Amino acid sequence: MESEAPLATPKKQPYIPAKGTGKFMRPPAGGRVYGHGRLMRYMVEVEGGLRQDPAAFARSVDRILGDRRGWTAAGKWSFKRVDSGPYDFVVQLAAPDTVDKICGSYGMTTEGKVNCSGGKQVVVNLKRWLLLTTYYKGQPDAYHALTINHEVGHRLGFGHATCPGRGRPAPVMQQQIFGMKGCVINGWPFDRRGRYLTGPAVP
Template identity: 55%
Template sequence: MIVTAHSRNTPQPRSHRRARKRSSRLLPAAVASLAVLAGCLAVGMATDAEGDSSGPDPGNEVGAAGDDVPGRSESSVPRSGSGTFTTAEGDGGKVGRGRLLRYKVEVEKGIGLSAPKVAAEVGAILADKRGWTGDGQWAFRRVSGGTPDFVVRVATPDTVDKICGGAGLDTGGEVNCRAGVDVVVNLKRWLLATRYYDKDVPGYRALIINHEVGHFLGHGHESCPGGGEPAPVMMQQIKGLKGCKPNVWPFTRNGRPITGPPTQ
């Protein structure tokens, strides 16, 4: 589940796109069948994290600068941290052609992530032509000083719960949120992804950023438009794909929006 809270700081897009214990008596064959099904659901074939490996936009350029730790398990992810943050230094170049939004990238201190590497990965996601710059409405530039339009913060589950809880949101130590100007990323999700994307953790990070920044841009949740279709980035894919194929981008390479029916 990915949750969000709205505030007066939320910019509105120029145009609204709404179209947008298992029993021990199970026979071995049945167990094998379930294992195969689970495997199929879990593989996010290194294209789009929550992306469609067989859709119109295969390929994934994000993740090369990330902090991937092979074999990392849930027990190795710290539950709590210092509650203080390091800001990635330096300013980035402008990406996109629309209204410019400035953002910072912050990483909770002492959690083993490099702020510059996280910033590079976030920057690659926001610069991707399949991202929120895809329709020409938005442009982004990373800054390290002043008052940004929004802040991407990667933090431990307890710190995420505290920040998001301050906005009236229950993240339960598991999920991310958008609270006012803060795009809050749960360290557990950043490192482990979900069962659908455990084979493509860097790609899943694109879904986190695009989903929560999408909320900041004024987009609400969407549902699967139909079996076999790519899942909208604003769909709460952690709850299940509902017949859709994995997808982490709001647009195709040619600028077509990937959307579904709006939900509550």
């Protein structure tokens, strides 16, 4: 789960309803496998009433999980988006109130402001997805990568880490929303040379 942090203020306020329909739409899967290693099947869903295109959100998730700086870089995992049958996790874009209900069912408090992951659910808060944080102001792609990679990292068994040193890339498993602790923003678990970017473990 991510804690509260200042939101970036866009010039034009996007449509962010407090509540959605409570029903999720799942776009058709393409069948492509990203990476090599243990296959992780995932679904992507978008709550109704958000004015968000489920297919576009799914493409964003696909791009992040398929990026060579992502979790496929270790050669331990591969990812395939499915729309039915067995799955390992589901990435859901939801309105703030819906996020609170889902995350609350796992014992987490999100206060309509943040994301969480629990069980097989990776729950992305529409408000955070659109407004980002001040650290990532003007860099939505970087913040979206952080969001997906951090929460999927939990599903892969990774715990939190903290900044390894001033000026170095923040680990993707760092709760960057608390503050950068001297590190620079980074939304990827690996660098372009395939090196895992981490730091001291956080209890």
